[in-house]
Amino acid sequence: MHRDQALGRAIKQAQYRQHRALDTALATVGTTLAQWDALRAISRSPGASARTLAAATFQTEQSFGTLAGRLTQQGLVERRPGHGRRIEHHLTPAGEHTLAAGHKVADEVLADCFSTLPESDRTTLLGLLERLTGNDGH
Template sequence: MHDSRTGNLLGAAALAVTDLTLADTTGTAGLSASGAAALVALATAPTISVTDLGRRVGLSQSAAARMVDSLQAAGLVERRPGAGREVAVQLTPRGRRTARDMLASRTKVLTDVLDVLNDRERETLAALLAKVLPRLYERIGSADLLCRLCDRRSCTTDATCPVGQAERDDRL
């Protein structure tokens, strides 16, 4: 049986958490959502091509190039020669600090949202989300895109990331 109330509650919570997280994360850095996601992606993959960076944040190659131009003008990234004709992008020291600050801001927002739950409720929610996230991966098809603003270390320390596991299972 499908419970429209549960779906509606989930939808409202998802939008509210997204709005709060993006407002704090992008506000911390003064960046767009894709710019913020790019810094977080670069924090975990120190040097990647402009094209790959665009794929990870859901942008076309030309839009990614414009985003990188903006991030470079702000002193957050620098371009380097890549393989062949590719141009690689990496964080500057300022970009690393900004990515770290954005993740800290994101953590603060999410911690505040979850503070209403006791430990047992948090464990239950974590188990439910671990069940729902592989379904979301099936729909989105990219762990990088789905987890573009994730603090990956918090999801993989002493646990298996359900999205990463879904991606590995998909490759089999």
């Protein structure tokens, strides 16, 4: 296998392992990785549209709309009319509680996922991935 293919596969394997561990652990606080990620996005951008939130969570607008509907039914998200036909998304108190519980779980899971790397390697890896994704501040 070519080096770049091996690198791409290793990144995908690490992500898959992390997602499985997060999904399993988040179930203990009554949510899923997709739901918790949506709650995080709404928390970061209260009042945002489905289009904005879909982009922030790497989903299609339709997929995000379905997910937001489930979160609304669960009492975690409130949808309100916005400007024009836009629907704004806000967390409810129950949504804030689930988000906070998810943060605690995620901190523990991710610390475990990266535990084999010393702090300096974690910093280096973060910097390299930020350069690859264009999030290095330049």
